[in-house]
Amino acid sequence: MTNVTIIGAQWGDEGKGKVVDWLASRADIVVRFQGGHNAGHTLVVGDQTYKLSLLPSGLVRGKMGVIGNGVVVDPFALLAEIGRVSAQGLKVSPETLRIADNAPLILPVHAALDAAREAARGARKIGTTGRGIGPAYEDKVARRAIRICDLAEPETLDAKLDELLLHHNTLLRGLGAPEFAKADLMAQLLDLAPKLLPYAEPVWERLNEAKASGAKILFEGAQAVMLDVDHGTYPFVTSSNTVAGNAAAGSGLGPDAVGRVLGIAKAYCTRVGSGPFPTELFDEIGQQLGERGHEFGTVTGRKRRCGWFDAAMVRQAVKVGGIQGLALTKLDVLDGQTELKLCVGYDINGQHYKHLPAGVAAQAAAKPIYEVLEGWSSSTRGARSWAQLPAAAIKYVKRIEELVEAPVTLLSTSPERDDTILMQDPFAG
Numbered sequence: 001m002t003n004v005t006i007i008g009a010q011w012g013d014e015g016k017g018k019v020v021d022w023l024a025s026r027a028d029i030v031v032r033f034q035g036g037h038n039a040g041h042t043l044v045v046g047d048q049t050y051k052l053s054l055l056p057s058g059l060v061r062g063k064m065g066v067i068g069n070g071v072v073v074d075p076f077a078l079l080a081e082i083g084r085v086s087a088q089g090l091k092v093s094p095e096t097l098r099i100a101d102n103a104p105l106i107l108p109v110h111a112a113l114d115a116a117r118e119a120a121r122g123a124r125k126i127g128t129t130g131r132g133i134g135p136a137y138e139d140k141v142a143r144r145a146i147r148i149c150d151l152a153e154p155e156t157l158d159a160k161l162d163e164l165l166l167h168h169n170t171l172l173r174g175l176g177a178p179e180f181a182k183a184d185l186m187a188q189l190l191d192l193a194p195k196l197l198p199y200a201e202p203v204w205e206r207l208n209e210a211k212a213s214g215a216k217i218l219f220e221g222a223q224a225v226m227l228d229v230d231h232g233t234y235p236f237v238t239s240s241n242t243v244a245g246n247a248a249a250g251s252g253l254g255p256d257a258v259g260r261v262l263g264i265a266k267a268y269c270t271r272v273g274s275g276p277f278p279t280e281l282f283d284e285i286g287q288q289l290g291e292r293g294h295e296f297g298t299v300t301g302r303k304r305r306c307g308w309f310d311a312a313m314v315r316q317a318v319k320v321g322g323i324q325g326l327a328l329t330k331l332d333v334l335d336g337q338t339e340l341k342l343c344v345g346y347d348i349n350g351q352h353y354k355h356l357p358a359g360v361a362a363q364a365a366a367k368p369i370y371e372v373l374e375g376w377s378s379s380t381r382g383a384r385s386w387a388q389l390p391a392a393a394i395k396y397v398k399r400i401e402e403l404v405e406a407p408v409t410l411l412s413t414s415p416e417r418d419d420t421i422l423m424q425d426p427f428a429g
């Protein structure tokens with residue numbers, strides 16, 4: 001038995017939440033290791049729909065949830081989410097949720113700076129979720145972040161707030177946005193302290209002990225490889241490393257804890273926000289995929305851009321992300337298409353590329369090179385075995401395996417938890 005790490009293999013919203021929830025039945029602990037409440041993971045269990053942003057999806061199965069040091073935690077968003085899911089009947093308490101005491105906080109100044117910067121970028125905006133993710137990670141790297149443990153030390157907070165506000169108010173002033181008063185922030189933090197501190201602990205200790213005792217840990221990635229701050233379509237990315245290697249650093253374990261890496265990809269492709277998307281469809285088919293797949297963002301409600309499956313990009317995500325097996329979701333959304341296209345490379349100014357090059361202009365100019373496959377007319381929705389799939393759908397999945405150079409080990413055929421076909425149990429190694 002091994003641990004399992006789940007990461008997105010495209011630009012997010014691949015169905016990580018559904019797959020984590022499904023696999024959580026076999027896990028003991030579920031750990032978030034990066035990102036923040038920019039993530040939106042939707043889980044459908046019977047007549048209940050859970051929308052999780054910061055909370056590890058395993059909580060829905062009653063499994064211990066851990067928020068690692070690599071996550072940026074907005075305390076207001078966290079408490080609001082705990083309130084929301086508790087009202088749906090989930091039990092979230094310091095017995096079921098532990099948060100790394102060294103995790104940095106997202107404060108209202110971060111969201112304000114995020115918004116002011118996006119406004120200043122105008123047409124060149126990144127299309128962030130506006131949650132303050134980028135500014136919070138910048139503060140962490142710049143060594144001025146306020147961390148959860150600081151809430152227990154008012155004198156530390158006092159000094160840190162001076163440094164933080166010197167930086168942020170200078171920027172906000174320059175951008176013509178309202179500044180923040182230290183007294184207000186201090187009062188908010190002191191009010192939050194007793195609500196948050198009961199959840200805080202050195203989670204690395206708990207996780208190392210769990211690992212030593214043979215417990216099965218499931219790492220739940222947010223965002224996706226093509227939004228990774230190093231490997232994604234920079235600068236149209238998020239501000240954390242989303243690749244599997246970060247599961248270790250983002251939770252306080254060694255690299256051997258990562259275990260089996262499962263990449264999640266939709267059977268087509270979507271993207272929210274700005275940035276290159278070579279296989280994007282602007283026609284009726286794109287519209288159909290969006291409608292059939294209900295492609296609206298969980299966090300911001302924005303319409304997701306839709307396009308064909310980009311096998312060249314997923315192959316790249318497999319390599320840089322450390323993906324050993326692929327879970328292909330939303331196969332049912334392709335039902336009824338007469339033909340399907342798979343992108344196998346790019347034409348960039350007359351030159352052939354097998355992968356997306358790093359340059360911004362080159363990425364924007366990339367034209368997909370397609371292979372065309374036959375579609376299927378029967379329904380795959382709700383299928384729970386290979387035998388229920390039409391031959392053309394099996395052929396499509398098999399061709400994806402070849403092109404991305406990774407086996408498809410799990411298929412998902414509807415939002416519902418159990419409409420899942422497992423070919424290989426990742427916990428089995």
Ligand code: GDP
Nearest residue numbers: 013014015016017040041042330412413414415
């Ligand atoms: P995540 O961010 O990767 O967890 O993905 P999201 O939850 O943001 O978006 C995926 C959406 O697709 C959610 O609304 C899921 O309920 C839904 N979904 C997941 N798997 C399937 C599937 O196999 N078929 C269909 N039709 N919907 C799915």
Ligand code: IMO
Nearest residue numbers: 012013038039040127128129222223238272273
């Ligand atoms: P899940 O976990 C899809 C995108 C934003 C924007 C860029 C930067 O649900 O897959 P940020 O607010 O992180 O600074 O925004 O990243 N983005 C996501 N897109 N799914 C997500 O999370 C995302 N999290 C961030 O739309 O383009």
Ligand code: MG
Nearest residue numbers: 013040041298
């Ligand atoms: Mg999502």
